[in-house]
Amino acid sequence: MARSTERPAAGTPLLQVRDVGVEFRTIDGPVHAVEEVDLDLAAGETLAIVGESGSGKSTTAMAIIGLLPGNGKVTKGSILFEGEDLVGAPESVMRTVRGGSIGLVPQDPMSNLNPVVKIGTQIAETLLAHGLATRKNVDQRVVETLAAAGLPNAADRAKQYPHEFSGGMRQRALIAIGLACNPKLLIADEPTSALDVTVQKTILDQLDRMTSDLGTAVLLITHDLGLAAERASRVVVMNRGRIVEQGPARQILEDPQQPYTQALVKAAPSVAAVRLRPEVFRKTTTSPVDTVVPDAAPAATTEPRSPEEPAAAASAPDNIVEVEGLTKVYKVRGSKEDFTAVDDVSFAIPRGETVAIVGESGSGKTTTARMMLKVVEPTSGSIRFDGQDVAALKGRDLRQFRQRVQPIFQDPYSSLNPMFSIERIISEPLEFYRRGSGKERAARVRQLLDDVALPQSMLRRYPSELSGGQRQRVAIARALALSPDLIVCDEPVSALDVLVQDQVLRLLRDLQQEYGLSYLFISHDLAVVRLISDYVCVMKDGALVEAASSEEIFTNPRDPYTRRLLASIPGNELDIAV
Template structure:
């Protein structure tokens, strides 16, 4: 593997002058973790340079070592992690060999941190203002009344309205974007020289993400703070950083000025990242022609195969399989007086049609009502007014045996692959369960069906004996897809089905969904906040804002000729959209879009073989009894 070390003059694209000394210089860094099975070399020979006032981004997929490298700077590695080689020079001093008290003095005051998840990195028991005051006191910036005034000023600086009142609120009273702003305020409280931003916007909508990153750019620019940005999105990194460092399997494989690296990537992995990033790929994929071929094949399959149903929901002659008419959902919101509530309209008069073998995307920010629409289509929520028609029949009237038939024909794939699989079920039991619940086949036929589904999502049969905690995020999402397909549905509702995945895995799952749609004649309702993803998979797009559909049409029209300001704002917030890519229309890259068996799965298959889950029958973890 060829490693391109950062050139000494690479900072020229940033705000540092050629004569500046590096603020941070990492040389030949090795980081090792001690595990029950031995030593794991998480980072090997990494090199990285950050100059004063410069923004440097480390990009790579989960497990590439980017966060481990960043956390080693402030000595925040887990107890079993240790720097075993190389140097980390901060302000000219090697801090790998200094005592803990010196590192503690650097944290906050010289090196700030904005952690990844705004939902879990604020203590839910403490008010936000108290947590910021605690950071101010810990770094010797201010105490008492002065700290209170400083806290309000920091929250105002971070862009929070009514900062004095907000300081007295708990984290659960903040939105995701507000929590991230509070963490940025905390990270910059002591005016550090270096700010480590670890995936600071990965949990946020694109528009909120843009606001947060714009604000971070403004603040760090005014303060002269250098930023080390950790992200898996190359488009976002290239838009925000002057210098990019690409990591793969613990090594720096390529490094250079952002625009140059995007236009002339040297390493195959960098080219794969560029190809997989929706924010970059969506502008240059010949997706119109490819989607047309997928839809034509899917519609042919959908019309050719009659559904296998057990209830009395006959197949209609119409080309429309799902029709949503005037859908409205009102929730009662309890106020300060327990017996009084205020009506909140989450979905307001939404209408659209889903044609057989096509994909309709519903996009919008968090709180726009798109997931509530999905839940009503799945009959997990009852509408306040309006109706959802499946094969021409109102699903609100469906009960009993017909409802069971509906469940077979309309299946969901949810957002979080870590939370939607039962950790006590083996993979075999996870996929086989819906077949058993619906009384389909016998033990032998169900095993054959599960093996076929696993093959469809490109995973080896040896995985049937494993459990969710033994799989990566991408593998878990493929298992969730296999489970959704177990009952041979016609409609699949994908609720943010790829938003929790790295861009490479996301590209693989999107390709998989495309392939399955063509093979099985599936129709998708695709819920997402990311318009870059929509362009790769959707034929028809609805844009929702505050419960209402503000724009809808075929996807290419929405992208090329948006009519509403809100849609234009969503499109403008796609990271990397303003970056010119040389030869972007004809670039050819080697991307693992075939999925196949990934390296981890291949290793498992070689080690375990393809044993039958019925040969060594999976047992219930609580009773010890077989489940088949």
């Protein structure tokens, strides 16, 4: 099928999916991942598919573009794109369609970018392959494409490798590749899951402009119902491979008819956070916020105080972590100027409570978390854990610290060993620190799987056989294995669908109340932060610009940057009763 330059006739859907079924061959027999799926997508329309991990959202999208795994195939039905059936089309035809007519923004940036090829080169390959640039002007087109995707200093960024980008920057590079050829249909599979809310808004505004100016259709795969309500004209709800409900976006969210859709809407923090009281998720705290943020950050208090006023009151809580003047400066390759990733940051984490750090990509959130884990050494300042200077820990004390402080990383694919089974991944810390007998470790692993809502059948599987949300649940189970005192959560639920996200947040809350756990919660999802945190620290360009109780931050933000972050929350203006 040659690439058409014509748009479909008025009233004719650009994409028509009819009675499609997808099957995967496994050692246990065939698995019917998608059954009897019917949907239409018109030119210039945005259609969102929502549902849990494993519901068939991404499988449906990959079937459309012909990128199912080797053991998967479309067993029935038709997929008409511009009137031509893509089911069974030769690979030569599909190569023409992909990128040129149908663009793709995949979910996992680290596994979809070549780690040994510069970002600019990867974008140039796409432009040259589809004849949208020449050898003479390709460098200029690469810079324009990266800039359009929201990357600052695009010319310099084009010369860097994926590992030199933050998670959000890598995702923006994938978006740049997907949009490079101005496709007629863009399949966006969780395109902003790794992005902070302000950049997310920028990218989605750009997709909206494409829809209106170019007539580009967008098939949006997302677990964020607030995002779906704001950005899509229609929503398709999938569960266990089938469509259970579809219709106008606002109608689906305001008046869901099916029990499954009702459960999704009820669990969605992007919708729920604007109406749930914080007490629903967390215990009421009477600890003064002044004990969380020292005098270095006077904006954290409800009323301004003088620098001479003592920071801690007599009723100050017991802090498990105290951070003072934390600074991290990196040498920049090829530059005479250093880069300050974290600039004189001070805060504390009361024992048994949750402190969240929010901010845009590059604000210093993750660098702060890595210093907390003693993965990165600070340039100056101090971190005290339970009264001990973390920088001075060695030998036995460091070994004990590693057991008491556990991480949950943002990208579950790169943080899980692809050669290990799920059982071995979760049991590895227990074996390393010689916790219990082999039988006791096996029982602990099974208990942890139950805690994170994974079936026992997952034990012998490998990370590549799990969805993104399932992999993140395995990472959470591993972090809980040693029963730590402090968990550093770096975007722990960003890859999870809303129902599992809701379960994990409640699990974290229950574990905190039962065992007195403390959390440092790094997130760009402010709706989730409102539900889970006791205190919030807002970072911008490495500095702490505002810090206060969660309720104060969300109801009375003082800094303009904080107000801009809150205004960018997807679904922030929706008033949906559940």
